[in-house]
Amino acid sequence: MxxxxxxxxxxxxxxxxxxxxxxxxxxxxxxxxxxxxxxxxxxxxxxxxxxxxxxxxxxxxxxxxxxxxxxxxxxxxxxxxxxxxxxxxxxxxxxxxxxxxxxxxxxxxxxxxxxxxxxxxxxxxxxxxxxxxxxxxxxxxxxxxxxxxxxxxADGGAFANPDNDPRGPWRSAPMTVQAGHATRSQFYTVITPAGTRHDPPEGRCWTFSAERLSQLDQEGRVYWPRGGHGKPRLKKYEFESAGxxxxxxxxxxxxxxxxxxxxxxxxxxxxxxxxxxxxxxxxxxxxxxxxxxxxxxxxxxxxxxxxxxxxxxxxxxxxxxxxxxxxxxxxxxxxxxxxxxxxxxxxxxxxxxxxxxxxxxxxxxxxxxx
Missing domain, CATH: 3.40.50.150 (Vaccinia Virus protein VP39)
Incomplete structure (x- = not known):
């Protein structure tokens, strides 16, 4: 029928x-x-x-x-x-x-x-x-x-836009991954906008190379917690969420x-x-x-x-x-x-x-x- x-x-x-x-x-x-x-x-x-x-x-x-x-x-x-x-x-x-x-x-x-x-x-x-x-x-x-x-x-996580990012609401995610399959370019010391130095935690590495991190920062896609002293976090936007x-x-x-x-x-x-x-x-x-x-x-x-x-x-x-x-x-x-x-x-x-x-x-x- x-x-x-x-x-x-x-x-x-x-x-x-x-x-x-x-x-x-x-x-x-x-x-x-x-x-x-x-x-x-x-x-x-x-x-x-x-x-x-x-x-x-x-x-x-x-x-x-x-x-x-x-x-x-x-x-x-x-x-x-x-x-x-x-x-x-x-x-x-x-x-x-x-x-x-x-x-x-x-x-x-x-x-x-x-x-x-x-x-x-x-x-x-x-x-x-x-x-x-x-x-x-x-x-x-x-x-x-x-x-x-x-x-x-459905992604029920909280998104916000405290810095009035023109790309819309976002939330941040850590920028480290397990080091098992990392390349040498992912091990380096990050210097924050406030001058604080951070190395990746033991057994982990940075998600991106230093060059890529710098590019993301210039694009406004990096969040620096604690007034610029914290470890970098990647801004993930609500419109990018695929569930x-x-x-x-x-x-x-x-x-x-x-x-x-x-x-x-x-x-x-x-x-x-x-x-x-x-x-x-x-x-x-x-x-x-x-x-x-x-x-x-x-x-x-x-x-x-x-x-x-x-x-x-x-x-x-x-x-x-x-x-x-x-x-x-x-x-x-x-x-x-x-x-x-x-x-x-x-x-x-x-x-x-x-x-x-x-x-x-x-x-x-x-x-x-x-």
């Missing part, structure tokens, strides 16, 4: 992930989706052996891994050169899933593993009380290339936890059993903001209750959601999307089930307009 909000559009399909991914790659609209996905977030059943209200999480490990491999392989043609894949799991299969990710994308595509604090309460029934999940991040272009296109987190590199540990206080996600669903759907394993929308918003820009395409082929699509719509990203359970789509995903779509509401009767589409319709991935 195709939807359009204020600045994003989406496609929602019901069916097996591998079938739907192949439709996206081979249909008449393939030119849009081939190489067009900037972010793929995946929150599959973890294979915990449990049976939940809305899905079964019990499968043989070999079968689970085979399905993971097939889906990731079908995903590859859809990924843009700047794409990243975020696979969300717990301890049940995450270590084996890393091997499959290495097989499909190559070991060199691994970027990081994010640890998300999923719960704050203690479970005394188990040997250890598990309080975190893993989100494995892979980028086909490799971590160095992907770093150039990913977004940093902060995300840490690999994401606390519940920052992005929410499972309990807060369930409470949000219960408030939206009172009297209805909550979706078993929802993710907080703030978690998906952070992932989407780091990995994409407005207008980029976000894919989730384990859509579940629809959190990824809702977050993408709110943030002005295009999205594709694939979910095998029509009940889950109609119970949660469609009403949640309707709540953010305004006049462009989705109609449950218009949702396309991939396996039941006529051949021609499947070839074109016909959109159903709400």
């Amino acid at each position: 195709t939807t359009r909000g204020s600045s994003a559009d989406g496609l929602l399909l019901i069916g097996e992930a591998e079938d739907a991914l192949k439709l996206l790659a081979n249909g008449s609209r393939g030119e849009r989706y081939l190489g067009g996905v900037k972010l793929c977030y995946l929150d599959p059943p973890y294979n915990t052996g449990e049976r939940f209200e809305y899905y079964s999480d019990r499968k043989g490990s070999d079968d689970w891994l085979q399905a993971l491999r097939a889906n990731l392989t079908a995903l590859r043609p859809l990924l843009s050169p700047e794409a990243s894949v975020w696979l969300h799991l717990d301890d049940s299969e995450q270590h084996r899933a890393r091997v499959v990710l290495d097989e499909v994308f190559g070991r060199e595509a691994f970027v990081a593993t994010v640890i998300w604090q999923k719960r704050l309460t203690r479970d005394n029934r188990t040997a250890f009380s598990s309080m975190h999940d893993y989100i494995h991040v892979y980028a086909p272009s490799g971590p160095k290339a992907w770093k150039k296109v990913r977004n940093g987190l 902060l590199a995300p840490f690999t540990i994401w606390a519940a206080a920052e992005v929410g936890d499972t309990s807060s996600a369930k409470k949000a669903l219960l408030r939206q759907f009172p009297g209805r059993p909550a979706f078993d394993t929802p993710k907080p929308i703030s978690l998906l918003e952070r992932i989407i903001e780091v990995a994409t820009d407005p207008g980029d395409l976000v894919l989730d082929y384990y859509l579940g209750s629809g959190t990824t699509a809702v977050a993408a719509q709110i943030l002005g990203r295009s999205w594709v959601g694939i979910e095998r359970s029509r009940q889950t789509v109609e119970t949660f995903a469609v009403p949640r999307l309707n709540s953010v779509l305004g006049q462009n509401r989705l109609a449950p009767c218009d949702i396309a089930r991939v396996s039941q589409l006529p051949t021609q319709e499947r070839a074109t991935v016909r959109s159903a307009v709400g």
